[in-house]
Amino acid sequence: MNILIFGAGAIGSHLAYCLKDKKNNIILLSKKKYVKAMRYNGLNLNIYSNEKLKKKILLKESKNFKFEFDLKKINKIFREQCDVIFVTVKLKDFKLNIFKEITNLCNKNSLLVLPCTYLPPWWFNGIFKSNKVKNINKEIKISKKYQNNMVGMTMWLSGKMKKPGYAEIKHVQRGYPIKEVHPSKKSKTNKLRTIIKKRCISPNVRNIYSEIYIKAINSFAFNLIALDTEQNNFQLKKNENAIKSINKIFFEFDSIVSSLGIPIFQSASSRINQTLLSTRHTLSMLTDFKKGKKVEIAYLWKTLLLLANLSKKKINFSKKIYKKVLIKLKKNGNLA
Secondary structure (H helix, E strand, C coil): EEEEEEECCCCHHHHHHHHCCCCEEEEECCCCHHHHHHHHHHHHEEEEEEEEEEEEEECCCCCEEEEEECHHHHHHHHCCCCCCECCCCHHHHHHHHHHHHHHHCCCCCCCCCCCCCCCCCCHHHCCCCCCCCCCCHHHHHHHHHHHHHHHEECCEEEEEEEEEEEEEEEEEEEEEEEEEEEEHHHHHHHHHHHHHHCCCCCCCCCCCHHHHHHHHHHHHHHHHHHHHHHHCCCHHCHHHHHHHHHHHHHHHHHHHHHHHCCCCCCCCCHHHHCCCCCCCCCCCHHHHHHHHCEEECHHHHHHHHHHHHHHHCCHHHHHHHHHHHHHHHHCCECCC
């Protein structure tokens, strides 16, 4: 397969390692400075298990494994359109023009995997089938055309970049659960899962809309409360008020999703316990906040608020905490 990975951050780098295979042609697309570093030093990954270094990986360019910064060169390198496109950039970097350029690389048989730390455009098209969503925003409108190409994938692991071309992967829980949106892509998606499972975890998914929602609300609730309290997982686990707040956010949105007929296979307490198993982990947005970087909580909130508005449901507690955190981020200049 011809596979394009758009974004050479920790997740994109790890996926490149998972998918690297003699039968696949892979292009890892990134910023020019990242590509220069990777061409000179290779792509370096340190993979940890229980805080201990398990593997050190070095990936260098080869005939079927390339680093590139120019999106316009992709078709020339592959000599045909992409079989699979992964978009692994941060939400703040996933602009409309990038979405349009990526879809130009697709054909009717391509698989398109968009960022799924929020509720992606195809999620709304699949759940709200009436015309009331198609003109809400341009992303949703464009994605409607490519609905059958979409594949849902969540990431249940954590990673960070030490510097361009050097990634650390830790806390691998469920790895990369993945499932097609349309039945016509089942065979190709299963093939993709089989490749990923050679080097990581990729469990079967019963309902992709449920899977995407659970990841989105988990990311939102935990990052929001971590930003509010400025506590890592170890501290959050001991903070009864923080756990109650996460539970309340889960309850507000779980109620909405259940009313739409989407099953939630895991209880709130089970999801909380699962996340807090990584006691040494600090949530990514809190890490960014402490380093003075931009925090992208607003991108998650935007799609969850859209869900509440379309369902005409109240989310008073979540709104209250979000506004409190928003004031803090704006005051410190951290809002993406």
